[in-house]
Amino acid sequence: xxxxxxxxxxxxxxxxxxxxxxxxxxxxxxxxxxxVDGVDLAVGRGETLCLVGESGSGKSVAARSVMRLLVxxxxxxxxxxxxxxxxxxxxxxxxxxxxRGPAMxxxxxxxxxxxxxxxxxxxxxxxxxxxxxxxxxxxxSAISKREAREQAAQMxxxxxxxxxxxxxxxxxxxxxxxxxxxxxxxxxxMCNPALLIADEPTxxxxxxxxxxxxxxxxxxxxxxxxxxxFITHDMGVVAEMAERVxxxxxxxxxxxxxxxxxxxxxxxxxxRAMLASIPSIGGARGGExxxxxxxxxxxxxxxxxxxxxxxxxxxxxxxxxxxxxxRIDLGDGHWMECVHGEESR
Amino acid sequence: xxxxxxxVLLRVExxxxxxxxxxxxxxxxxxVDGVGLDVHHGETLGLVGESGCGKSTLxxxxxxxxxxxxxxxxxxxxxxxxxxxxxxxxxxxxxxRQEIRMIFQDxxxxxxxxMTLRDIVGEPLKVNRVxxxxxxxxxxxxxxxxxxxxxxxxxxxxxxxxxxxxQRVAIARALALRPRLVIADEAVSALDVSVQAQILNxxxxxxxxLDLTTLFISHDLSVVRQLCDRVxxxxxxxxxxxxxxxxxxxxxxxxxxEALLSAxxxxxxxxxxxRDRIVLExxxxxxxxxxxxxxxxxxxxxxASRCATEPPPAVEVxxxxxxxxxLADELDLRGAGQAA
Numbered sequence: 301x302x303x304x305x306x307x308x309x310x311x312x313x314x315x316x317x318x319x320x321x322x323x324x325x326x327x328x329x330x331x332x333x334x335x336v337d338g339v340d341l342a343v344g345r346g347e348t349l350c351l352v353g354e355s356g357s358g359k360s361v362a363a364r365s366v367m368r369l370l371v372x373x374x375x376x377x378x379x380x381x382x383x384x385x386x387x388x389x390x391x392x393x394x395x396x397x398x399x400r401g402p403a404m405x406x407x408x409x410x411x412x413x414x415x416x417x418x419x420x421x422x423x424x425x426x427x428x429x430x431x432x433x434x435x436x437x438x439x440x441s442a443i444s445k446r447e448a449r450e451q452a453a454q455m456x457x458x459x460x461x462x463x464x465x466x467x468x469x470x471x472x473x474x475x476x477x478x479x480x481x482x483x484x485x486x487x488x489x490m491c492n493p494a495l496l497i498a499d500e501p502t503x504x505x506x507x508x509x510x511x512x513x514x515x516x517x518x519x520x521x522x523x524x525x526x527x528x529x530f531i532t533h534d535m536g537v538v539a540e541m542a543e544r545v546x547x548x549x550x551x552x553x554x555x556x557x558x559x560x561x562x563x564x565x566x567x568x569x570x571x572r573a574m575l576a577s578i579p580s581i582g583g584a585r586g587g588e589x590x591x592x593x594x595x596x597x598x599x600x601x602x603x604x605x606x607x608x609x610x611x612x613x614x615x616x617x618x619x620x621x622x623x624x625x626x627r628i629d630l631g632d633g634h635w636m637e638c639v640h641g642e643e644s645r
Numbered sequence: 646x647x648x649x650x651x652x653v654l655l656r657v658e659x660x661x662x663x664x665x666x667x668x669x670x671x672x673x674x675x676x677v678d679g680v681g682l683d684v685h686h687g688e689t690l691g692l693v694g695e696s697g698c699g700k701s702t703l704x705x706x707x708x709x710x711x712x713x714x715x716x717x718x719x720x721x722x723x724x725x726x727x728x729x730x731x732x733x734x735x736x737x738x739x740x741x742r743q744e745i746r747m748i749f750q751d752x753x754x755x756x757x758x759x760m761t762l763r764d765i766v767g768e769p770l771k772v773n774r775v776x777x778x779x780x781x782x783x784x785x786x787x788x789x790x791x792x793x794x795x796x797x798x799x800x801x802x803x804x805x806x807x808x809x810x811x812q813r814v815a816i817a818r819a820l821a822l823r824p825r826l827v828i829a830d831e832a833v834s835a836l837d838v839s840v841q842a843q844i845l846n847x848x849x850x851x852x853x854x855l856d857l858t859t860l861f862i863s864h865d866l867s868v869v870r871q872l873c874d875r876v877x878x879x880x881x882x883x884x885x886x887x888x889x890x891x892x893x894x895x896x897x898x899x900x901x902x903e904a905l906l907s908a909x910x911x912x913x914x915x916x917x918x919x920r921d922r923i924v925l926e927x928x929x930x931x932x933x934x935x936x937x938x939x940x941x942x943x944x945x946x947x948x949a950s951r952c953a954t955e956p957p958p959a960v961e962v963x964x965x966x967x968x969x970x971x972l973a974d975e976l977d978l979r980g981a982g983q984a985a
Contacts, residue, residue, distance in 0.1 A: 354837035462927075476928045506695035506864065508925045511908035515924065533838065536867075536910030540917045559914045577842035579871035580912045581894070581981045588849070589871065591842035595807040611839075 312344040312633075314387050316495050316527045317366065322379035322395070324358075324365045333599040335361040335374070337551030343495065345387065348521065348528040350538040350559070353548035354574075356596045359531045362548070363497050366529075367414055368399035385411045385494045409440040413488030413526075417500035419480035423472040429456070429483050430468025436490035455486040460516055478509035482516065489520060496521075499531045514540050535578055539563065544633070547571050550596065550607040557634035568636040569612045606638070614640060649719060649727065654826060654858050655684040655707065660716035660731070662699070662706045666933045674933045676702040678882030678940075680716070681959060684826065689852055689859040691873030691890070693866060693905070697929050698879040704828045704862050706731075708747050709738055723825070743773055746824040750831035752811030756803040762789065762814055763799040769821045788817040791854075793847060809840035813847065820855065830862045845872055866909050866981075870894055875965075878902045881940040882932055884959065887967045895980040898968040900945045903978040939971065947972055 312318075324336035335358045343349045353359040364370050366381055382391035385407075397404040408414070416422045424432060433452035437443060443451070449468065456464035459482045472480055481501060488496055498517065502510040514537070521528055530541050538545055542559040547568065555568035566572045576590040594611045597603060603610050609620035619639055628641030649656050662677035676699045684690050692700045706713050709730055718730035720741065730741060746769075749755040756765055767785045770776045776784050786796035792813040803811055812832065819827055829848070833841045849872060851857060863869050869876055869890070876893045878886045878901065886899035897903045907923045925944045930936050936943050942952035952971055959969040970976075 354839060478928065507866070508695060508904060508908040509928075510910070511922055512924055514910070515918070515922070518918065534910065535838070536912065539911040539914045542914070563913050574839055577839055578912075579842075579845065579867040581867045581870060581906070581909045582912060585870055585891075588846050589842040591846055592839035593843075595809050595840050596837065598807075 312342040312347075314345040315342045315382075316345045316384060317341070317343040317529070318380070318382040318391070319362070319366070320380040320382070322362065322365060322381065323377040324361050324370065324374055325377050326361070326371070326374040328373070328600070331600045334551050334602065335599070336365060339379075339548075339551070339553055341546055341553065341556075343527050343529050345494070346521070346525045346527055347543045348530055348541050349544045349546060350530045350532060350542035351546050351548060352532055352535065352538050354533055354596055356550065356599060357548040358551040359533075359548050360499055363414075363499050363529065363531050366394060366497060367408060367412065368394060368397065368404050369414075370399070383407065383411060383495070406440075409436065410491040411493060412495045412497060413491070413493035414497045415481070415484045415488050415499070415501045417503050419477070419484045420472060422484060423480060425472055427471075428468060429470050429472065429475070433468075433483065433486050433490060436487050440491050451490070452486070455490055456483070459483075459486045459489070459520070460512070461486075476509075477505055478512060481505065481509075481513055485513075485516065485520070489524065492524065493526055495527045495529060497529045497531070500533070501530075502537065503532070503534070510537075517541070535575060547574075550602060552607070552637065554608065554638070555634075555636040557630070558632065561632070561634050567630060567634070567641060568638050569614050569640065570608045571636075573611075573613065649721065650683075652685045653683045654686040654721050656717075656719040657682040657684075657703075657707065658717040658719060660703070660706060660718065661714040662702050662711055663714045672933050675882050675935060676932060677706060677713075678932075678935065680879075680882070680884050682877055682884055682887065684858060684860060685875075686721075687852075687856055687858055688874045689848075689857075689861050689872055691869035691876040692860060692862045692879065693864065693869050693876060694879035695864060695905075695929065697881075697932065699882040699932070700862050700879045701830050703879070704747070704830050704860060707826075707860065708745050708828050709733075709742070710747075743769075743822040744825045746819040746822065746827055748812075748815050748819045748827060748829040748832045750834050752803075752808055752815050752835065755815055756811055758803055761800050761802055762794070765803070765814060766799075766817045766821055769818065773822060775822065784821070785817075788821055789814075791820070791851070792817045793843075807840070808836055809843055812836060812844055816844075816847065816851070820851070820857075823855070824857075826858045826860065828860045828862070831864065832861070833868060834863065834865060841868070848872060866894075866906065870981075878905065881930060881935055883940055883969065884967075885941065885969050889965055892966065897978045897980060898962060898966060898973050898976075899941075899970050900947050900972075900976065900978065901941050903980075904944075904946075906981040907979065909981065939969075947976055 319341040322336050322339045326333045326335050339362055351359045376395050381394040383394050384391040430452050434448035437448040437451050453464045461467050461482050502513050545559050545562040546553045547555045549570050555571045573592045592611050605622045606620045606625045609615040625637045625639050627637050629635045657680055660680045663673040663675050666673050694700045705711050713731045720728050720730050763785050766788050767781050789796045794813050833844050873890050875889050877884050880901050886902050904923045904925050911917045938954045939952045939957050942948040957969045957971045959967050962968050962973050
């Protein structure tokens with residue numbers, strides 16, 4: 301392990317995951333999309349880090365880079381993804397593993413679990429729920445089929461599925477969206493992961509079902525003590541779940557900090573503008589919303605300098621449109637990449 | 646038939662929209678199952694509820710994309726007279742199709758990729774013989790300007806535009822014929838938050854400028870709160886509560902509205918989870934086999950015995966507020982962001 305400073309890393313006790321200068325590029329017609337373009341992140345043992353961003357921010361590609369579940373046209377160009385299942389374990393650099401090799405498969409099964417937005421596309425339509433959940437146990441531990449099925453039933457019960465033994469023989473299409481997401485969570489928990497990566501797990505769900513799933517994730521985190529890397533575009537979900545927040549824009553983390561800091565004292569112009577543009581369920585209403593001008597640029601037309609500068613209300617001409625912004629340490633694990641942090645340092 | 650108050654543009658009366666059920670599964674799917682609702686002239690009326698509640702079907706039935714199974718759509722004509730849109734055949738409907746227009750959720754699939762903006766926005770004008778040639782060109786330019794797009798881009802195709810810009814195109818197309826009623830179905834739901842605010846601001850501005858009446862269908866309660874004057878809440882094919890926006894959010898009168906509000910994620914980490922959230926048990930019942938009595942009684946934390954047998958009528962519990970709940974007068978329910 302090298303001694304270089306990675307922002308935020310020092311503030312995370314016992315990191316289960318450290319990402320250093322990760323760059324994941326995707327080949328498309330007409331060029332290369334720098335979907336993840338120098339991301340540094342650390343997730344502490346047992347904590348929830350929300351990785352938040354709009355479409356095109358690269359948040360899902362970052363998560364899939366960790367799991368090494370990228371599309372064939374995507375490639376990790378550089379960077380380290382250091383994962384250690386137990387505090388005393390030497391960290392393994394996932395970026396260097398063969399995505400199809402046994403080491404990476406072992407990490408996916410027993411080290412890191414993953415839950416996706418669309419359970420229907422991750423569950424097999426032709427196998428029963430019981431077979432799919434039991435499969436997780438059979439692959440990663442030496443037990444009998446009967447034991448695996450019993451463990452599957454217990455896990456379904458644990459994630460709040462009523463009549464779990466009856467549900468074992470159901471196929472995914474027979475379940476509601478919320479139940480399918482519970483099955484996904486059960487599968488991810490079967491091997492007691494140290495880290496759960498949840499990629500927009502409630503985005504496709506109704507608000508009352510979302511509340512159930514968020515409650516479930518909080519409960520199992522309390523009971524299992526695993527860390528959660530929660531990917532979302534929804535600041536409401538961030539407010540519900542995060543201990544720390546990393547805000548992504550066009551492939552980079554532009555601001556990181558504790559959740560209360562980010563909500564009460566956001567510093568990056570993008571974070572501030574995004575929070576201000578969200579209509580609220582309480583408080584004042586009506587009137588003009590302070591919207592951010594323009595939209596996220598197309599992936600192949602990344603602006604020079606600070607990639608947010610064309611939409612930034614406080615961009616400095618000749619500076620933000622020319623030079624990459626400095627990374628500013630604001631103290632207490634709060635840092636950002638913006639020229640406007642320097643004056644307050 | 647009682648007379649419509651002068652401010653009512655559309656009165657939905659006991660509307661049913663049923664679809665054939667799956668073979669062997671018994672009854673039809675009662676997507677809209679006896680809805681009564683007034684849409685006032687010049688208002689933005691929010692229609693909220695979870696997937697499967699029938700809100701989109703109701704919107705489409707009002708736009709007469711469907712022929713309602715039964716019930717009335719009493720519409721105030723420009724001459725002050727009244728017509729039941731539900732009873733009209735295709736030919737008789739034609740003039741009203743110009744007056745009631747829809748905006749859909751997905752600006753990527755609702756715009757024809759092989760048409761330029763000029764064709765997309767100008768098509769309704771052409772088809773209805775409102776304008777042609779130079780006049781058409783000018784009207785399209787005017788519409789694009791109105792929604793914040795540059796008229797010189799009218800020869801471009803949709804793919805050249807971002808999601809937010811495409812939704813502006815869809816809005817320009819919907820407004821081309823100067824409609825009296827716009828039905829916006831999840832019109833900002835597919836947009837990123839930073840763009841969503843722009844489109845909400847645009848809709849608010851257009852409402853003021855054009856004296857539009859809008860039925861704004863959305864699952865997002867914060868968005869509805871921002872934009873709408875009144876809100877109707879749907880559950881399993883019925884409207885369970887209608888109220889002015891501030892009152893609905895501050896003091897819901899139907900237990901389902903209360904549960905819906907309590908499920909909305911916190912706007913600040915200090916208010917997370919610990920608001921004694923009302924977690925609804927189970928899933929939405931099958932709309933082809935709705936429970937007897939109140940449709941919500943199977944999940945309602947307050948349900949009494951008569952709720953399982955007697956369907957609650959929609960009652961005006963105070964001026965401007967209608968609730969379909971036997972217990973509306975007995976319950977003291979919590980609003981958004983309130984602790985227990």
